[in-house]
Amino acid sequence: MISLAELQRRIDAGELSPDDAIAQSLAATSAHEKSIGAFVCRDENPRAQSAGPLRGIAVGIKDIMDTADFPTEMGSPIYRGYRSRGDAAVVMMLKQAGATIVGKTTTTAFASVDPTPTLNPHNHGHTPGGSSSGSAAAVAAGMIPLALGTQTGGSVIRPASFCGVAAIKPSYRLLPTVGVKCYSWTLDTVGLFAAGVDDVARGLAAMTGRPELLLPSSIPTPRIGIVTQDFAGAPEVSGGEALQIAARAAERAGATVHGVDLHEIVAEAWQAHSVIQEFEAHQALAWEYRENYDAMAPLLRARLDESKGTAPAAYDEAMGVASRARHALAKVFEEVDVLLTLSAPGAAPQGLDSTGDARYNRLWTLMGVPCVNVPALIADGGLPVGVQVIARYGADAEALAAARFVEVALRRKWR
Amino acid sequence: MISLAELQRRIDAGELSPDDAIAQSLAATSAHEKSIGAFVCRDENPRAQSAGPLRGIAVGIKDIMDTADFPTEMGSPIYRGYRSRGDAAVVMMLKQAGATIVGKTTTTAFASVDPTPTLNPHNHGHTPGGSSSGSAAAVAAGMIPLALGTQTGGSVIRPASFCGVAAIKPSYRLLPTVGVKCYSWTLDTVGLFAAGVDDVARGLAAMTGRPELLLPSSIPTPRIGIVTQDFAGAPEVSGGEALQIAARAAERAGATVHGVDLHEIVAEAWQAHSVIQEFEAHQALAWEYRENYDAMAPLLRARLDESKGTAPAAYDEAMGVASRARHALAKVFEEVDVLLTLSAPGAAPQGLDSTGDARYNRLWTLMGVPCVNVPALIADGGLPVGVQVIARYGADAEALAAARFVEVALRRKWR
Numbered sequence: 031m032i033s034l035a036e037l038q039r040r041i042d043a044g045e046l047s048p049d050d051a052i053a054q055s056l057a058a059t060s061a062h063e064k065s066i067g068a069f070v071c072r073d074e075n076p077r078a079q080s081a082g083p084l085r086g087i088a089v090g091i092k093d094i095m096d097t098a099d100f101p102t103e104m105g106s107p108i109y110r111g112y113r114s115r116g117d118a119a120v121v122m123m124l125k126q127a128g129a130t131i132v133g134k135t136t137t138t139a140f141a142s143v144d145p146t147p148t149l150n151p152h153n154h155g156h157t158p159g160g161s162s163s164g165s166a167a168a169v170a171a172g173m174i175p176l177a178l179g180t181q182t183g184g185s186v187i188r189p190a191s192f193c194g195v196a197a198i199k200p201s202y203r204l205l206p207t208v209g210v211k212c213y214s215w216t217l218d219t220v221g222l223f224a225a226g227v228d229d230v231a232r233g234l235a236a237m238t239g240r241p242e243l244l245l246p247s248s249i250p251t252p253r254i255g256i257v258t259q260d261f262a263g264a265p266e267v268s269g270g271e272a273l274q275i276a277a278r279a280a281e282r283a284g285a286t287v288h289g290v291d292l293h294e295i296v297a298e299a300w301q302a303h304s305v306i307q308e309f310e311a312h313q314a315l316a317w318e319y320r321e322n323y324d325a326m327a328p329l330l331r332a333r334l335d336e337s338k339g340t341a342p343a344a345y346d347e348a349m350g351v352a353s354r355a356r357h358a359l360a361k362v363f364e365e366v367d368v369l370l371t372l373s374a375p376g377a378a379p380q381g382l383d384s385t386g387d388a389r390y391n392r393l394w395t396l397m398g399v400p401c402v403n404v405p406a407l408i409a410d411g412g413l414p415v416g417v418q419v420i421a422r423y424g425a426d427a428e429a430l431a432a433a434r435f436v437e438v439a440l441r442r443k444w445r
Numbered sequence: 446m447i448s449l450a451e452l453q454r455r456i457d458a459g460e461l462s463p464d465d466a467i468a469q470s471l472a473a474t475s476a477h478e479k480s481i482g483a484f485v486c487r488d489e490n491p492r493a494q495s496a497g498p499l500r501g502i503a504v505g506i507k508d509i510m511d512t513a514d515f516p517t518e519m520g521s522p523i524y525r526g527y528r529s530r531g532d533a534a535v536v537m538m539l540k541q542a543g544a545t546i547v548g549k550t551t552t553t554a555f556a557s558v559d560p561t562p563t564l565n566p567h568n569h570g571h572t573p574g575g576s577s578s579g580s581a582a583a584v585a586a587g588m589i590p591l592a593l594g595t596q597t598g599g600s601v602i603r604p605a606s607f608c609g610v611a612a613i614k615p616s617y618r619l620l621p622t623v624g625v626k627c628y629s630w631t632l633d634t635v636g637l638f639a640a641g642v643d644d645v646a647r648g649l650a651a652m653t654g655r656p657e658l659l660l661p662s663s664i665p666t667p668r669i670g671i672v673t674q675d676f677a678g679a680p681e682v683s684g685g686e687a688l689q690i691a692a693r694a695a696e697r698a699g700a701t702v703h704g705v706d707l708h709e710i711v712a713e714a715w716q717a718h719s720v721i722q723e724f725e726a727h728q729a730l731a732w733e734y735r736e737n738y739d740a741m742a743p744l745l746r747a748r749l750d751e752s753k754g755t756a757p758a759a760y761d762e763a764m765g766v767a768s769r770a771r772h773a774l775a776k777v778f779e780e781v782d783v784l785l786t787l788s789a790p791g792a793a794p795q796g797l798d799s800t801g802d803a804r805y806n807r808l809w810t811l812m813g814v815p816c817v818n819v820p821a822l823i824a825d826g827g828l829p830v831g832v833q834v835i836a837r838y839g840a841d842a843e844a845l846a847a848a849r850f851v852e853v854a855l856r857r858k859w860r
Contacts, residue, residue, distance in 0.1 A: 079482070098732065107532070109530055112530050115523070115524055115527050116732035116733060116736075117731070117732040117736075119728045119729055119731055121732075122728075122731035122732050122735065123728070123731070126731070131851055170711070194479070203631075204727070206627075206630060206728045206729065207630070208627040208630065208728065208729045209732075212623040213625065214619075215618065215621060215622070216618075230718050238757065239757060293615075306846065312536070313534045313538070313621045313623065314621065314623045315622075316532070316534055316537035316541070317513065317531035317532040317536075317537070318531060320537065321531075321532075322511075342653065342655050343656060346839075351565050424761075
């Protein structure tokens with residue numbers, strides 16, 4: 031993989047020009063794209079900017095985000111050839127930080143669950159996960175150092191886990207969703223994929239102009255609460271192992287680690303997630319669903335068919351549960367600095383007819399708390415499995431620092 | 446003005462066909478549009494739908510809302526000829542409820558403060574207010590029974606007050622902003638304009654599928670707290686009179702009416718509004734501002750120039766103040782059912798170089814609480830002045846019912 035931090039270091043030191051850094055990403059993309067299929071379209075002649083912390087950084091943008099310079103097709107024939115007038119806010123943030131947008135990455139239709147043609151770089155017979163399939167795979171294949179995705183259920187953390195890359199789903203609305211196709215306004219969150227936690231932190235800090243998101247030179251030792259999310263069912267063997275290995279590594283590295291029980295309202299919120307998601311999707315995608323029914327991707331359409339006619343009162347109740355759960359969860363963070371839990375049930379499932387299961391992600395999206403995926407082990411078939419480090423709402427810097435702690439602890443273990 | 450309730454009654458009774466109802470609005474629009482200039486573009490041959498509670502209802506849509514059937518030009522040459530692929534969620538809600546979209550109404554550029562060519566129907570030498578200028582004026586001039594606008598500062602309630610129509614800025618996110626050009630995602634709220642409170646309630650109930658928003662057959666007598674918003678400065682004579690007249694009328698009609706002091710954190714939130722609004726606007730309009738600077742409307746551009754470089758920490762602090770103020774405000778509603786306050790400093794100011802002052806509106810937009818404008822008096826020059834009735838977050842039905850109480854009380858007084 032291409033390390034953003036390493037590129038920055040070499041560019042800052044004058045060892046590499048921003049143009050050469052972009053050229054390097056281009057060459058890597060040319061080498062791997064044919065076998066992985068991470069991009070919907072690419073700029074054949076991208077140019078580096080000369081200033082900004084992300085100069086020389088080639089970025090892939092999930093194809094549900096508006097770009098003035100590329101079509102935005104939402105993974106759906108309904109938007110074939112569609113051109114927005116301007117750039118999404120996050121695209122402009124990248125440009126203002128000096129980055130170069132090199133192309134649009136594949137997305138499941140409207141960031142839902144119908145698979146894209148993208149393959150998992152670690153094993154081509156497996157899904158890269160979704161819905162941000164192309165962004166996760168492009169970083170994992172070493173094509174680009176940074177990519178943007180979005181998460182409504184588990185569309186950032188899950189593909190990051192399946193593809194063995196670091197990723198952050200930041201606190202709700204730390205990154206604006208303006209110009210990003212909406213599925214659920216209460217849930218949709220823009221996230222970043224990069225090679226490691228430091229790389230992700232650098233990308234997020236540069237985009238937001240918040241240097242406090244950069245990793246501190248000395249990473250504090252976190253108090254870690256382990257959450258097994260029993261309300262979401264049991265994990266597969268590899269998922270359970272990943273969590274156990276990460277917990278042990280963190281403990282050996284000096285962290286306080288103990289199990290944490292979540293208030294039952296939090297489990298209720300896990301169930302409320304889908305009510306909120308689909309109720310809002312029926313409004314957000316009303317034009318697509320009502321006026322382009324036949325052209326809708328089949329799994330998404332079936333999901334909307336099933337959830338049709340949910341009463342506003344059920345939605346209001348789900349929103350109330352979510353609000354109470356956020357308060358209950360905030361209390362947990364009085365005892366621990368971060369939570370450590372599963373990123374996915376296990377390694378990427380075989381085949382390309384599913385993007386995997388978001389059941390360990392959706393609660394945290396609804397809670398709006400920052401989640402960072404850290405690769406924890408390599409399972410059978412060479413497939414990575416990650417864990418996620420979660421901090422309280424607004425504590426994105428703490429989530430990143432603790433994720434870095436876990437990342438280092440896991441590498442130490444592997445020696 | 447055309448009463449939506451009256452149209453519904455006649456259509457339900459079979460006295461008027463939906464097509465004839467639309468034709469009636471078309472004829473009225475043809476008669477007045479030339480002198481008022483409320484529309485950016487119109488459907489020359491709109492057709493009624495045959496079913497739905499809003500069949501036969503001609504609706505105007507503020508031109509920052511996506512429409513598949515009309516261009517969406519945002520009041521700016523930057524979006525000249527721009528066509529979205531689909532319809533905004535609120536446009537689909539109207540269509541699903543049976544309404545007919547007859548055209549797009551004028552908006553200040555990106556719903557900010559640069560005036561549109563629209564004139565105030567009550568006095569052509571005065572502004573209709575902004576930013577939803579065309580929607581307020583089209584209803585006020587009797588062209589259409591219903592129109593949509595948006596409010597970020599005071600862009601629904603203020604033009605409603607200046608134009609003498611009823612309007613609601615509902616609770617934050619009761620109506621989705623999906624497909625509506627964003628200025629500030631924390632503030633932007635879609636609202637409705639109609640002839641009277643009953644008409645507004647019928648429109649909102651039909652759009653949302655929430656019959657509980659319809660007025661009850663017997664309107665309860667509210668406990669009313671009067672708020673003068675001293676932190677926003679003193680009103681003009683006509684504004685102060687409107688509030689006094691409405692308060693007295695409500696009291697005479699049996700309501701409990703007394704002054705309410707707001708916690709000082711609420712006054713702080715009033716100041717925090719502009720920090721949040723402009724910080725988010727710099728992200729939401731980054732493409733327009735950075736890449737189309739010369740084509741930006743001058744007042745908006747100056748506003749963005751001034752607020753450039755606001756530190757994320759200042760924004761975070763403002764968001765914290767807003768959150769604490771929402772809690773403090775919620776406590777006020779333990780003592781009273783609704784608040785009654787100014788909709789604007791006074792009648793619409795003379796001339797067309799300003800859309801008036803949003804200082805009595807912005808706090809309530811930030812608090813996310815439902816606000817309903819009720820016309821209260823006619824000042825010099827034949828210009829109306831309104832007051833706003835405000836309920837706690839989520840209590841849109843209570844806001845509408847209490848506004849109806851005040852509306853009836855005021856009419857009684859005028860006999």
